[in-house]
Amino acid sequence: MENDMKLRLATCALMITAAFAATGANAQDKKALAFVVNGASDFWKLAEAGVKKAQEELPNYDLQFKYPEQAAAAVQQRLMDDLVAAGVSAVMVSAVDPKSSTDALNKVGAQVPLFTTDSDAPDTNRIAYIGSSNTDAGKQAGEIALKALPDGGKCIGFVGLPGADNARERIEGMKSVIAGSKVELVDVRGDDIDMTRAKRNVEDALAANPDIDCMVGFYSYNPPRIYEVLKESGKLGEITIVAFDEDPITLGGVKEGTIAATVVQQPYEWGYQGMKLMAKYLEGDKSMVPDNKLVIVPTKIIDKANVDAFEAELKARIGG
Template identity: 70%
Template sequence: MLKAGRSVLCSALTLAFATTLALTATPAAAQQKKKLAFIVNASSDFWKLAEAGVKKAQAELPKYELQFRYPAQGTAALQNALMDDLVAAGTSAIMISSVDPKTSVDAFNRIAKQVPLFTTDSDAPTSNRIAYLGSSNTLAGEQAGEVAIKALPKGAKCMGFVGFLGADNAKERIAGFRKAVAGKGIELVDVRGDDVDFAKARSNVDDVLAAKPEINCMVGFYSYNPPKIYEALKAANKVGKITVIAFDEDPITLGAVKDGSFAGTVVQQPYEWGYQGMKLMAAYLEGDKSKIPADKLIIVPTKVIDKSNVDAFSANLKATLGK
């Protein structure tokens, strides 16, 4: 009986030890996963594609924990605070679309001293980021200008609308557009910023319609600007009377391209930013720096969508998002 009692006791102790080991091993295993973060510049449906790309990358990177983060508001201060929080929580590398690169250089450099920092969508080239992965916004602006030239052979006076006037992606798109239309009789009279305030984005268009009847062309440089342009034109009964050149693939934008209300839209590949961005950071952390080019720019091409290819593009988009 004594021997049996000792056997039962030993079995109980062994079970207790195994249970304790199992309980302590799970958090330890979780801690071994390096965390990678993708930070966007504001809450917008545009980023759903990038989020889908990150999700695909997660399935291929089981040793990593991938995070997709929106700042509480689209401000540089909140973006920078979010990066600080992520680093403090043990994040190993960060990719970010900068709201305001010029005022964020010091903050970016502080983060870059602690973890590898990459940019996407809107670059911060004067910071110590490792590389930029995203569109050439200058070339995208030029493509938008080419759409305008084709749609407006007799020239036009255009008004532009954008979120952050100070962001590099906005400035480069605007500069590219102006370069393309130079000497073609098309003038980009001005660009109105809205700081990703959707109500202001709409009111900016309403104000132009009321105060500047000479404007016969509008350019929406951020993804939500073309839908707000469409809303305002519809309310003013001017859909089809003002030529619109768009950016990105909002459903309203694609619908307007399909029915001829918009001349065309320049689309990016945010899905690839999310997917390739996570794979790039994981490779970098594992010591593979071969994917970083000498100029530190990894350009994902943009494409013009017009009436001729909008159906095929829309079908592919739905398949990518699993709709």
């Protein structure tokens, strides 16, 4: 009887050990997909919500959302190298400075499928880009400026990473629309996604150009910094603000009429569609990758007429 009990206990222990081993094996069998952003900004919360939604629909994958410690190409590259070394199966990245990082990005792309989002790196071996047409977004900013400044005026722009494709394309897109008009973009100042520097850039620009007519915030956090400085200096409502993205301060300014309008993207879709695209690709389904390797998620202009409906949609996606 005692021997039977010992046998049953031993068998039970073996079964428990086997169950834990199987659970561990299942966890290890999950392929990891990484979404790597270009720096710490609230803008990425929507993309993170999109990745979270994709995780619900991709239970056999481990979806990871990664922020580099600093908005620098070398820091971002180390993060991606570490992810590849840890066994990640595919990477999606908003490249900090693709022009100076071609070899480094190709190194990642030679080891795992590499996709880009937000800011493309078309000269690399990336599989596809999913995100906005930043040129079209820049053109929409130009349209806002022309409408808000019918008599013309001089604008100064502010942006995080002047070397990134998204910044360059937005600036060029805006310039193409205002070319030949009385609206000019006379300067663009970069801040390397440093919030203190972003605000100081606006303060310095205003001090050096007290008669400036318009300020353009090309990255999500730039319009709020413009708003803050103009409010503190008593110039809010006097200088036209052209914005990008959907920071709460930006949307509040659009509502009250102190910001002319904002060009918004759909980062939620980058996260959601991007993860599903990578999973399909790893499973051998390449039908979601178009011939031109560009999956464009449209941008749109948000002004006083549609800001309330847009804000309600945002809150529904990120749970308020």
